[in-house]
Amino acid sequence: MSLTHPILHVDDDPAITRLVTTALRKRGLQAAELNDPGQVLAAIAEHDYRVVLLDIDMPGINGMDLLRSIKLRDASVNVIVFTGLKTPLTASTAMRHGALACLFKPMTDVQPMVDVIQLAFNQINRWNETLMQVTVATSSQTEQFAALSTATC
DSSP, X not given: OOSOOOEEEEOSOHHHHHHHHHHHHHTTOOEEEEOOGGGHHHHHHHHTXXXXXXXXXXXXXXXXXXXXXXXXXXXXXXXXXXXXXXXXHHHHXXXXXXXXXXXXXXXXXXXXXXXXXXXXXXXXXXXXXXXXXXXXXXXXXXXXXXXXXXHHO
């Protein structure tokens, strides 16, 4: 995969985070584990994670509340819900609160997760390209304006 970004996997079960991050790393992805949902917002800010795999059913902090907090703090973070709560309500609520996708445990093949992560990377890269184009265009317009201002003085 080209132009990858670090991934944060949040789940209160260390066995799950270890299994998933190992599978992602074997595919050349940068993946970090976090088993304390109370540290997620600080970790995102500190390490600038753009992709978060997020469990819903965790002690202390509800994953849906955490999803909302992540998106309120930084809407550009791509959150992929990865949960054992297999209900239409879980998926629709997650999507309504800004999740890019909702994947369900247990997952016997990691490829669907990799595909969704690639989708997240593509989205991030498109936004970065757009921002770069806007920055270049704005800079060019500023230079043109400055040249016109100097020429008319």
